[in-house]
Amino acid sequence: MTSLLDAAQTAARLPYPALIEGLKRLLADESVQVPQRLVQPLPGGGSLFVMPALDARIAITKLITFTPANAGTAHPVIQGDVVVFDVASGRRLLVLDGPTVTARRTAAVSLLAAQQLAPATEGPLLIVGAGAQGRAHLDAFAQALPLRQVFVASRGAAGAQVLAAHAKDLGLRATAVRDPDAVLADCPLVVTCTPADGVVLKALPRADAFIAAVGAFTPRMVELGPDLCRHCAAQGRVVVDTPEARHEAGDLLQAGLDPAAFATLRQVVLGERGENRGPVLFKSCGWAGWDLAAARTAAG
Known part of the structure; x- marks a missing residue:
């Protein structure tokens, strides 16, 4: 049955x-x-x-x-x-x-990438986007990483306040912010999980930053500014979730970067590709696997 x-x-x-x-x-x-x-x-x-x-x-x-x-x-x-x-x-x-x-496996993939790639897993964590994916990522990261503080930014101020309240219920210090770029320098952990209909983060990250960008999954969708993406590629490391990102990763494609040139999460987990240096951008597009x-x- x-x-x-x-x-x-x-x-x-x-x-x-x-x-x-x-x-x-x-x-x-x-x-x-x-x-x-x-x-x-x-x-x-x-x-x-x-x-x-x-x-x-x-x-x-x-x-x-x-x-x-x-x-x-x-x-x-x-x-x-x-x-x-x-x-x-x-x-x-x-x-x-x-x-x-969808929510839980996407958050788990981001968490696995953070466990493998993030230099500073204690945070603070910046979440951009306060919908289902924002909540799932907050729950996953708070459960598995030694977080103490989170910042939440969202197009809707009420949604950011609700997610910040949930973070407080989890025992974290939490603040809703209007401009995520304003706190990016304070956050070595970043997740963007928006509808990806426009750039929401464009400031350059700190050297020990880990950014998981999960909102954009077509060439036309975008969350991250092109300079941010190019900075991570030049000064740090870019990792994609699967080889299929080569024709789906709008953030990278719109920055003029070739997703096929970057390591996949499988290669990282199996120890096949490279060492970390500088800021890490993990671009997740989704996969039936x-x-x-x-x-x-x-x-x-």
Whole structure:
């Protein structure tokens, strides 16, 4: 019998420590196959995503809609499901809540990158964007890193205040700020998770900064100023989540940088590419392999 899990049940099956271990195992698993995802534009500016992946044991498809116009309304920006099948029998095993999987696996990928690449994991942490991804990243980083302080910036002041209040509930000192560039010099940990319809961070980071940019996943989307991206490439290090970023990483492409020239998270985790120096920019575009790792974790 198929288990149909709601958001809370899906989250309960995806604790961040288990997700991190699941990501590491997936990156070392040669049986993993991830076909190119289908992104179908929809009337009104939304998109339909069809994202399959499989290994020797299970196959998954994430089927979600991404509707930026829903931001700030009663309707979620991301809606849909992750369906999990048994490879041997073809039987449907699980249906997971798609937005929960997306939020938690994305935050876990950023956290894994920070654990591998960030020189100063104690923070302070700057989060730009106070939606579902901002909250998931706050929860993940606060749980696994020795944070004490967080700054939150958002287009909507009320959203920033709500996320800052959540940070205080987690035992952190928290401040909502209007201009993220104004506090960038104080923050060695940075996450940008906005709708990526314009530059939200353009000041140059400190030498020990780790920036996880997760909002932009098409060539036209952008969160980071081009000078910031070029500075990290010249004075520090750029890492992308997967090779597919070569045609998706809008922040890098709009800065005139070739995403294919940079190491992937898999190469970093497996110790195959390079040493850290200067500020680190981790550009995450999303990948069905991350959803497969979450499904494997949830399935047990």
